[in-house]
Amino acid sequence: MKEWVKSLGLAFVLFLIIRTFLVQAFKIPTGSMENTLLVGDFLLVNKLAYGATTPSKIPFLDVELPNFRVPGYDSPNQGDIIVFEYPLDRTLDFVKRCVAVSGDTVEMRDKILYINHIPQDEPYVQHADPEIQRVNKRWDGTSKVSWQYDYLIEEKKNELDGNYQPTRDNFGPLFVPDGNYFCLGDNRDASSDSRYWGFVDKSLIKGRPMILYFSWDQEHWLPRFNRIGHIIQ
Numbered sequence: 001m002k003e004w005v006k007s008l009g010l011a012f013v014l015f016l017i018i019r020t021f022l023v024q025a026f027k028i029p030t031g032s033m034e035n036t037l038l039v040g041d042f043l044l045v046n047k048l049a050y051g052a053t054t055p056s057k058i059p060f061l062d063v064e065l066p067n068f069r070v071p072g073y074d075s076p077n078q079g080d081i082i083v084f085e086y087p088l089d090r091t092l093d094f095v096k097r098c099v100a101v102s103g104d105t106v107e108m109r110d111k112i113l114y115i116n117h118i119p120q121d122e123p124y125v126q127h128a129d130p131e132i133q134r135v136n137k138r139w140d141g142t143s144k145v146s147w148q149y150d151y152l153i154e155e156k157k158n159e160l161d162g163n164y165q166p167t168r169d170n171f172g173p174l175f176v177p178d179g180n181y182f183c184l185g186d187n188r189d190a191s192s193d194s195r196y197w198g199f200v201d202k203s204l205i206k207g208r209p210m211i212l213y214f215s216w217d218q219e220h221w222l223p224r225f226n227r228i229g230h231i232i233q
Contacts, residue, residue, distance in 0.1 A: 024207065026083055026093065032185035032192065033095060036081070036124050036232075038224070040216040043095075043232065045083050047207040049074045076101065076181055076205065078115065081232055084183075085204040088197050093206065096183035096193050097124075105153060106182045107172030108195075110134070113184070114173070122186075129189040133167035144196045151175050171195060181205075 180199035185191025
């Protein structure tokens with residue numbers, strides 16, 4: 001009995017170490033990354049790449065711990081898919097594509113993304129809504145995209161003279177501050193992303209998805225066998 005308890009305890013400790021510092025499973029709950037990632041996809045996330053953060057609480061006991069971040073060997077690059085804590089609610093994990101990094105300018109004109117004033121080729125992006133939003137009819141300076149004004153490049157601020165009305169399909173150019181990233185969903189017309197709630201701070205990033213190890217089609221109640229084993233890009 002004592003040996004069994006020791007083995008169980010060791011297995012639990014190893015599980016926590018692996019989950020905290022190396023690899024974590026993640027399930028896709030929404031369609032914001034379609035068709036790259038689908039609702040019901042299960043991913044393995046590499047937490048070592050960008051640096052793992054130790055738990056803030058002891059699991060199951062709700063006891064707070066002093067936590068720290070283990071340095072990673074890489075940083076998110078433009079085009080990487082990343083998993084991070086949602087900036088407005090850190091109990092939630094989001095998965096999006098990093099489209100701009102610190103020092104970049106990011107802009108969208110009629111659904112076309114521009115990084116450093118260069119239009120981007122994004123074959124993975126889906127536009128489900130053919131309508132282009134050019135005018136923010138509800139703009140009153142307090143909308144959920146009003147945060148963008150503070151990060152407009154000075155030239156654009158001077159040109160607009162306070163009359164900035166960003167939409168889903170037209171915004172910027174915004175300057176990405178140090179230690180931050182701008183992230184968008186591949187399902188560009190149906191994604192809650194950096195356009196609405198701002199940049200992703202480096203400290204919030206949890207890891208980089210590596211492989212899709214399982215996929216469940218909730219509509220047909222069947223596994224998607226053709227997706228299992230896909231490398232995520």
